[in-house]
Amino acid sequence: MGYIDRNIAPIIDDGALTDAYSQAIASAVDQVGPAVSRIEQLGARAGHGSGFAVSPDGLIVTNNHVVGDAHGVRITTPDGFVTEGRVLGRDVDTDIALIRANSSVGAWAKLGDSKRLRRGHIAIAIGNPLGFEWTVTAGIISALGRTMRAQSGRLMDDVIQTDAALNPGNSGGPLISSSGEVIGVNTAVIHGAQSIAFAIASNTANFVISEILRYGHVRRAFIGIAGDTIELPRRIALQAGTRQLTSVRVRRVEPGGPADRGGLKEGDFVLAINGKPVGGVDDIVRLMDGDKIGHDTELQIYSLAGKVETRTVVPAARA
Known part of the structure; x- marks a missing residue:
């Protein structure tokens, strides 16, 4: 009878692990990427940001600071389709704004349950940073339930901290899980710090969307x-x-x-x-x-x- 040395660690194929990680990210990006748009204010010289559709009829989520005070925006999809849309409502306390495109933008993404997240889960960001359109970055969930101050000066609750690289232009784009669900709305970076970025959790975004659709604003x-x-x-x-x-x-x-x-x-x-x-x-x-x-x-x-x-x-x- 042969002898098995139980002190010998099993051989792990690093290449297989790397390939599985790459495939998980690529699959998630394939699912959500087509729903991500470039958002520009109409009649303003302000910069641009990102957004993503959450329904087949052109309902788009972005950041409040991306749309500013504008009533209308220009929406560009990854396949080059351009349309305009109007801002349905905004919430400065969560930096979330909701847009209705004038026509269907095609693909749309599913909002996941951010309560199921754990530190260490894969986090993938898609957006249009610094003019480099539809850029993908990846990292992990660094912390959950953070509180940070919005541009309005008010505190935003239920914020996800991640080390997925974000830059100006990523704002309003989706933070997604390896399963291809949106788990957050990218909203801020700390300038001068490395690997510290933030997103509003999807459950909070879902609440804000529901309030805007029902009342035009968030009752809180x-x-x-x-x-x-x-x-x-x-x-x-x-x-x-x-x-x-x-x-x-x-x-x-x-x-x-x-x-x-x-x-x-x-x-x-x-x-x-x-x-x-x-x-x-x-x-x-x-x-x-x-x-x-x-x-x-x-x-x-x-x-x-x-x-x-x-x-x-x-x-x-x-x-």
């Missing part, structure tokens, strides 16, 4: 917290009687704001809002809609005292 309740999406420690989940794997830990409470008046503290975990589970910052964005403005809203939290408690806040309208 404000409670005055900044938080991070984190893994929920098992002991807290057991004590709270929940199967949630993630939650939101409060990082900052605005003095005098609704959350402060309701007794929330930095370090609290937000587990549920009016009985609906909170597994990430995107859930707070979605659940704090306009219907809650001026009404008692119950937040189930795990407090710094080590207890599962309920706090009542009265959200205000976001000015």
